[in-house]
Amino acid sequence: MALWDLENSDVILIMGSNMAENHPIGFRFVVEAKHRGAAVIHVDPRFTRTSALADIHAPIRSGSDIAFLGGIIRHLLENDLWFRDYAMAYTNIAHIIEDGYSDPEQNDGVFSGFNAETSTYETDSWQYRGKTVPSSVSEHRVAKQENDGDDFESMSDSPPERDETLQHPNCVYQIMKRHYARYTPDMVERVTGCPAETFLHVADALAKNSGRERTGAICYAVGWTHHSVGVQIIRAASIVQGLLGNMGRPGGGIMALRGHASIQGSTDIPTLYNMLPTYLPQPNALHDHATLADYLRTETPTTGWWNNMPKYAVSLLKAWYGAAATKDREYCYQHLPKLTGDLSQQPMTMAMCDGVMKGQFILGQNPVVGAANSDMIERGLMRLKFLVVRDFAMTETANFWQKGRQIQRGQCKPEDIGTEVFFFPAALPGEKDGTVTNTSRLVQWHDAVLDAPGDSRSDLWFMYHLGKRLKALYADSTETRDAAIRDLTWSYPEHGARAEPSAEAVLREINGYTVADRKQVEKYQDLKDDGSTACGGWMYCGIYPKDGHNVARGRTPDKPDGPGSHLGWAFSWPANRRTLYNRASADPAGVPWSDRKKMVWWSEEESKWVGNDVPDYVADTRPDYRPDWSTHPHGMAALGGDKPFIMQADGNIQLFVPSGLKDGPLPTHYEPVESPVHNPLYSTQYNPTAHIWKRPGNDVHAPADPRYPYIFTTYRLTELHCGGIMGRVTPHTAELQPEAFVEIPPELASELGIAHLGWTVLSTERGEIEVRAMITQRVRPFVIDGRKIYQIGMPWVFGWQGYARGDIANVLLAITGDANTSIHSTKAVTVNLRAGRLANPGGASHGQ
Amino acid sequence: MDSKPGLIALAALDDILAAQPLVDQNLFSKATHCLSVFRDSLIAEYRPGSPSSAQRARLEQVNATISILMAGHFPLAETPWKELEKSRAWLQSATVS
Numbered sequence: 001m002a003l004w005d006l007e008n009s010d011v012i013l014i015m016g017s018n019m020a021e022n023h024p025i026g027f028r029f030v031v032e033a034k035h036r037g038a039a040v041i042h043v044d045p046r047f048t049r050t051s052a053l054a055d056i057h058a059p060i061r062s063g064s065d066i067a068f069l070g071g072i073i074r075h076l077l078e079n080d081l082w083f084r085d086y087a088m089a090y091t092n093i094a095h096i097i098e099d100g101y102s103d104p105e106q107n108d109g110v111f112s113g114f115n116a117e118t119s120t121y122e123t124d125s126w127q128y129r130g131k132t133v134p135s136s137v138s139e140h141r142v143a144k145q146e147n148d149g150d151d152f153e154s155m156s157d158s159p160p161e162r163d164e165t166l167q168h169p170n171c172v173y174q175i176m177k178r179h180y181a182r183y184t185p186d187m188v189e190r191v192t193g194c195p196a197e198t199f200l201h202v203a204d205a206l207a208k209n210s211g212r213e214r215t216g217a218i219c220y221a222v223g224w225t226h227h228s229v230g231v232q233i234i235r236a237a238s239i240v241q242g243l244l245g246n247m248g249r250p251g252g253g254i255m256a257l258r259g260h261a262s263i264q265g266s267t268d269i270p271t272l273y274n275m276l277p278t279y280l281p282q283p284n285a286l287h288d289h290a291t292l293a294d295y296l297r298t299e300t301p302t303t304g305w306w307n308n309m310p311k312y313a314v315s316l317l318k319a320w321y322g323a324a325a326t327k328d329r330e331y332c333y334q335h336l337p338k339l340t341g342d343l344s345q346q347p348m349t350m351a352m353c354d355g356v357m358k359g360q361f362i363l364g365q366n367p368v369v370g371a372a373n374s375d376m377i378e379r380g381l382m383r384l385k386f387l388v389v390r391d392f393a394m395t396e397t398a399n400f401w402q403k404g405r406q407i408q409r410g411q412c413k414p415e416d417i418g419t420e421v422f423f424f425p426a427a428l429p430g431e432k433d434g435t436v437t438n439t440s441r442l443v444q445w446h447d448a449v450l451d452a453p454g455d456s457r458s459d460l461w462f463m464y465h466l467g468k469r470l471k472a473l474y475a476d477s478t479e480t481r482d483a484a485i486r487d488l489t490w491s492y493p494e495h496g497a498r499a500e501p502s503a504e505a506v507l508r509e510i511n512g513y514t515v516a517d518r519k520q521v522e523k524y525q526d527l528k529d530d531g532s533t534a535c536g537g538w539m540y541c542g543i544y545p546k547d548g549h550n551v552a553r554g555r556t557p558d559k560p561d562g563p564g565s566h567l568g569w570a571f572s573w574p575a576n577r578r579t580l581y582n583r584a585s586a587d588p589a590g591v592p593w594s595d596r597k598k599m600v601w602w603s604e605e606e607s608k609w610v611g612n613d614v615p616d617y618v619a620d621t622r623p624d625y626r627p628d629w630s631t632h633p634h635g636m637a638a639l640g641g642d643k644p645f646i647m648q649a650d651g652n653i654q655l656f657v658p659s660g661l662k663d664g665p666l667p668t669h670y671e672p673v674e675s676p677v678h679n680p681l682y683s684t685q686y687n688p689t690a691h692i693w694k695r696p697g698n699d700v701h702a703p704a705d706p707r708y709p710y711i712f713t714t715y716r717l718t719e720l721h722c723g724g725i726m727g728r729v730t731p732h733t734a735e736l737q738p739e740a741f742v743e744i745p746p747e748l749a750s751e752l753g754i755a756h757l758g759w760t761v762l763s764t765e766r767g768e769i770e771v772r773a774m775i776t777q778r779v780r781p782f783v784i785d786g787r788k789i790y791q792i793g794m795p796w797v798f799g800w801q802g803y804a805r806g807d808i809a810n811v812l813l814a815i816t817g818d819a820n821t822s823i824h825s826t827k828a829v830t831v832n833l834r835a836g837r838l839a840n841p842g843g844a845s846h847g848q
Numbered sequence: 849m850d851s852k853p854g855l856i857a858l859a860a861l862d863d864i865l866a867a868q869p870l871v872d873q874n875l876f877s878k879a880t881h882c883l884s885v886f887r888d889s890l891i892a893e894y895r896p897g898s899p900s901s902a903q904r905a906r907l908e909q910v911n912a913t914i915s916i917l918m919a920g921h922f923p924l925a926e927t928p929w930k931e932l933e934k935s936r937a938w939l940q941s942a943t944v945s
Binding site: 117284340695 | 871881884922923928
């Protein structure tokens, strides 16, 4: 959904985010919705400025989100409050799952297929009966050799088996009812600490604002993702929205609030290790990916829109390798690096400590402050031969060798560190051309308004000229391994005295063109898998559809009388569409669910889908189209005209996920890896598939470890954006948040003898820090399973650089990972807290 | 050439293969460290001159073993024991050649 579509919501649930403070631009649409009568709900451990503007604040213990959302799912199912017409038509609620499926409720916390020795799942028993369901291409593969593409042919034999009466014991509805039966309001209170009465207010508000005439939105941020069950928390939200009929409709959806200016863009055109641009999977040496044909056969789903993947993959290779990318050379597929293991930031921190890595480039990141276990990161950086940091101000990562915690504590000296550090000054946004892709996939162009000072250069300048030098270096090489650099297309117009490459030329290439005449491709439907088209990212196709037309420059909003989709404002991928899956805004017959909530619909007169947004469907596929299964249809031919969720293999919302998740087909409550309580639901304490990388310096606290009795959470501040360096070096913002602090409830402060603004020491097995206390009722004690549990919180945005300084919160964190994404856990760990100061301070707060 | 780093790396990999299928982070960490030391010793030996094709092949074998080790140390799915067994042969070859 578009950010501005939030104003069309009748209820907005904000959970896992302090949206008012950390996403203030988007929050104005929440405020507008409230003015129009929407109910705003904030579910959060702290009472923040978001809570202050909400109608309901429901406090929950950090890390108990699935218990809360599971309670909502139960409430909807048990009280028959779900939007039946929508969910029966557009979700897999009636699909029948394999007979071998069994549930955590039967297996004390694990699903069928669990291998306790390897802590992994086999997913055979999660499949639709008689089918092998491909996961959506962008999702993570579960197994080494998940399935050969041929197995997916079962999806083109017949539609998945369903029981429209919902009585079959293994239909998704019955499975969910059993799975969530224990998530009663009382259990929600017992697990989350939220009073049952408050929980019921929330559940009823969501249910009341569902149906043909009403919709609701859910907004989340890293308060959901940064957990060992982060993906499953979001999955729980998708189940709620699927049941309530809130996907693909005006004012409905799940808004993933992205915390950085263009973090969405850096996922689309990725800086991620496991994805090629626009969500194509990175080839893997351990999969059947030896050749391009193997890769495409293995990875391409038989049915649904992703069946077009070969067109996008071949066009990408043509964009990257140009004339060298011929069919007989597999379009240079062999130039792509093949994965073996998890090369995301956390594992690579440990690999750095083990000496694997020689060098590291860090752009737009400050991991010593922003990533888990700062001390381990420093130890890893010390093992490098070289480190390149590009930023517009000196960061803790760039000068760890001079001022780092290891140096401050006398554990080593700068002269003992062999890492050669290169610090390059970077240009600010106003000093460079380019795009920012915001939280709702809106790609907005911006022009440079002045030159960056001194040696500061744009990231594009740096990467482009580095690439030119590498190409010159390897120009005469005959080594196979250098061919990827030799063949790379790397010629963009330069301008000005600094030879700045043209960012628009890069955008034109990302949009794509026909190879023969170099004409811009207008839409991704025109891409081919025969080498005749090139495209740097299929979802961005249409952003530069013809020479001189940069759609991202568009700044024409709709007028007050509508329609409100603002199609003239910048570009939203794909196809300038504002709401994904908007076919679901109409009923199965193609008629809007209501006039109040209309978005796209089928026009008999025009024989196509029309409406206020760009329809997310095959334009002329009628609502009553049905696949002819006798022909074993592939691609979109296998989806009926009443199946809006075209990126899924059967066109349905997956309330139950048969493939693509490593930790279960349904969200279930586990405690965080570190918790002061035992799991009230199962003896399985935490997500059994979570990544726990125990090693010296990264030990994890046992459940209910009395040495670390308090829940600790981290968050950002409005005044010190992201990793803080931007605000900390700017006097005007630094003075607004001058020093690190920990928020402590008055009751705990009283117990521990901590005074407001007095010094405190926080400690874990990973490290100790000292900060001043902020005693506040914004954080309240919880009663969990009959015990009073304290939670404290601290901004993670401080470090030793800038005017506003303080110890680094992430010193306290362990490196652990969500099973699906390897994302760190920053929101719920355990710590000890005491009044006083460190004997041997490691942070910059001491003595300032 | 000093064969010691290679032999230590081989022994570390053998420890992992003997412990399978249980994943032990410390064993993997040790093997990763030992293999990195071995690789670095080869680089230090080869860099001053112009390495022969046999020397380069040897370095490639060690690098390939490290890549497979990463799949065990930080697996994306189940630990690829079969491939790790195979990579042991590469490492042994690199150690003795």
